[in-house]
Amino acid sequence: MTSSQALGLSVPPFTPHAISVSLPTWQDNVDYEEGKPRVKDAMVCGYPRFFIHPSIQKVADICQQKFGTPDELCLLFPSNRVASECRKFIEARSSLVGPAISARLTHFVFPEAELHVVLFPTNAYPIAKQFWQHAGLGISSRLAEFCLSGLAESSTPPKSPEATARFPLKPSNRHYSVKPPAKEELAADKLDSDHSTYLEERYGRNLPREHGMNAKRALRRRIAGVLANDPPECSRAGEQDVATTVSSRGADVTEEDVYLLPSGMAAIWYAHQAALAVRPAAKSVCFGFPYTDTLKILEKWGPGCYHLGRGLDEDIDELETILESTRIVALFTEFPSNPLLRSANLPRLRVLADKHGFLIVIDETIGNFVNVRVQPYADVVVSSLTKVFSGYSNVMGGSLVLNPQGRYYGVLKRWLDDNYEDVYFDQDAIFMERNSRNFRSRSHAINRNAETICDFLLSRSIAGDASSSSTSSRSSASAPVIKEVYYPKYITRHNYETCRITQEGAEESDGKEEGGYGGLFSLTFTTQEASEAFFDAIPCYKGPSLGTNFTLASPYTILAHYAELEWAAQWGVEKGLVRISVGMEDTKVLLEWFEKALLAAEATLQK
Known part of the structure; x- marks a missing residue:
């Protein structure tokens, strides 16, 4: 059993609005970045902010x-x-x-x-x-x-x-780049046409406006963490009389504090615009190594930014030095970061923000509010709903959430109420609402899979002393090829645990399970050949994006920083890094996949 997909086809298959595309080998990813025709001509879709549908x-x-x-x-x-x-x-x-x-x-x-x-x-x-x-x-x-x-x-x-x-x-x-539809895309169009027919028959071609409005209200309530439960129909979840409760975010958040955007980057862009508007002009701080476009937003709009790219506690010392001589408007950080899964010391950053009067914007996409509670440390929390909140890789979306207890809540709320536009297309919101109804249960299932896989990989790594493992099935002639497993359970864990929802917190939020460590992790290897062999051998889907219900791998640094590999390496993001977003497949099957990939990587050492 595999989930591999041919080069250039949509991931998942037969999805006309897919947000990922299959790049199944390491060389495919390199050739994609270099614009080779064999890859460009095969692509029927791509990530929407990079590929024009x-x-x-x-x-x-x-x-x-x-x-x-x-x-x-x-x-x-x-x-x-x-x-x-x-x-x-x-x-x-x-x-x-x-x-x-x-x-x-x-x-x-x-x-x-x-x-x-x-x-x-x-x-x-x-x-x-x-x-x-x-x-x-x-x-x-x-x-x-x-x-x-x-x-x-x-x-x-x-x-x-x-x-x-x-x-x-x-x-x-x-x-x-775009190209004429291929056979697979035409088949996908047929599937989508059938689904569109269903929508048209039920609602008419022009969906009732109240249906989109109800879907958006349900999304805002779900994101605010105030829904008492998830009714089966968004028309119920979005109505005024649906039961709500105290926000599981722990900051008295209501649906009125949640703003929906067409993408996660749009939420970050809006947060930055708001920060520039409500505070005197100054640079921002990008704390940690972020997803590439976050840094670009901070650099290209406004006065620019300071980049403290490691995001470790010692970088806060450098931040304090900066604050002694200058003022900043906002600090942006991911919790945890992508792709190194580092978690910032949020309590210490919050103390500095209160002392020096800057905003803190936290991107919770990787952690997500099922696992972590970052709201008390933030003025603004942003997230890409495209990822695990949706899970199905067929719709984009983003959210921006204000902290009502924040020092600048009033001015931020007034600015957003005056300047925010709801440009999130109703039908996208309807798909997002449907996808996210089981968001919590999917997140917990992904947590369990990811933790099992990472524990297994750590045991086969240098850090896990793989050479002395008596339970390993790898050849005794092979040395460990995994250099590091980047996962919040192992990386800056003390900072992650500060915000992780414990069993007591879980009872307050959803009454089910405590927060886990998320579904994303990254691997580095002892040689470039081992990285490439591991990636080529693992039989899961391979392409951009993360947070999907299915396991998705990518040679992250190649895709995100191909033109700046040396710059990325200075922050610890190696060329051979492989990022894995774990899905909901059977755990035994996943272990078999990773065992197969590891054996292929270990075989490169024997050669």
Whole structure:
């Protein structure tokens, strides 16, 4: 039994809105980063902030033909405010390297939907795509399909032969490449069409607005931790009379403190915008080695940031030195971090924040509020709902949660109430609500699997003294190939335990299980050959993203930092690092998979 998938197909299979794509070998990932045609031409999907979905591409072609000139390209956004931010970004970033490049805004009213179009010269595409990627506020593939279906029901604009050619088939960023649908994608379209038919028959093509509103209310309640239970229908979970309870986040959070965004990066972007707005202008601090786009947001908007890339207790000493001579506006940290699974000393950071008057923004995506309670230490908690909260790898989403006990709660709440826009497409919210109903039980199951696997791998590592293990089934001629198992149970555990929900806390929050250590871990190996052999041999899905119900592996540093491998290495993120997001497969099967991969890695030493 394996879960492997052919190069370029969607992960999981037959998922038209999949957020991951199969890159099954180490060389596939390298060739993807280098833009090799054999990989690019095989891809039918990709992570949405990096890969333009074919449906979005179709709508962009229509807008390009209708509003653009032959030397212009365009990107599509759900509101005029977001489109304006993109235009400002293009002008500001281009002015750093030459004359400012102007962009044009227009909008296209589809039947029952409106898109906002940013048109810019072709040579500005590398800058424009940065906004799409970093801010995570582009339109979703479901919104694009909704627009296309509306056109099909009315009148489709005539196609010009040069319409498609105006938008480059091979744009300068390899992540944004698109291609004609393959057989697998056509099959997936058929499946999605059937599902869309079901939705249309039940609700009509234009889903009732109250259904989307109820789904979003249910999501906000679930994220706030105030739902007394999860009713089977979102129409119930989102209604006013559904039973609620005290927030399991431990900070009197209500659904009114939760803001939904189209992606996790959009939540981080909004949090940074809010921090810049409510506090005097100053740099931020990025504490720990973060997911790549978080650092880009802090660097490219506002005065910039200090990067304390290890995120260890001794880095707080450096932070104190910085604070002696300057002021900061906010500190951003992940709990735990991706991919090194380090947990910051939140109590100590909170003391500094209160003393020096800066905000703390915590990204809880990896830990998630089933396992950890970080709200008391944060002013703002952000999360990518795309990950384990959804689990199904078929919809994007993000959340921003305010701490009502925070020092700056009032000004943050006023700013968000004045500036936040609900641009989360209703149908995406409906899918997210359905996916997340069993979020807690899935999280606990993933916790158990991950802990079992990591204990096994640690026993076969240098740190676990694998060479003296009498229970190991590996060849006695093989030395340990695993150098380090990065997992919150072993890495900065004392800091993680400060926030982990214990049995007493679990009884307060959900009455079921205490928090675990999450489903994500990373491995480093004694040789590059061992890293590659391990990755190629493990028979799980392989592609970008994490937090899926199925096990998903990636050579993280290759995918996220291929153009800056030396820079990543100085923070401990090695080229050969393999990141694993554990799923809900049978534990015995998972152990067999990892045993097989380990044997392949150990065999490289004998060669």
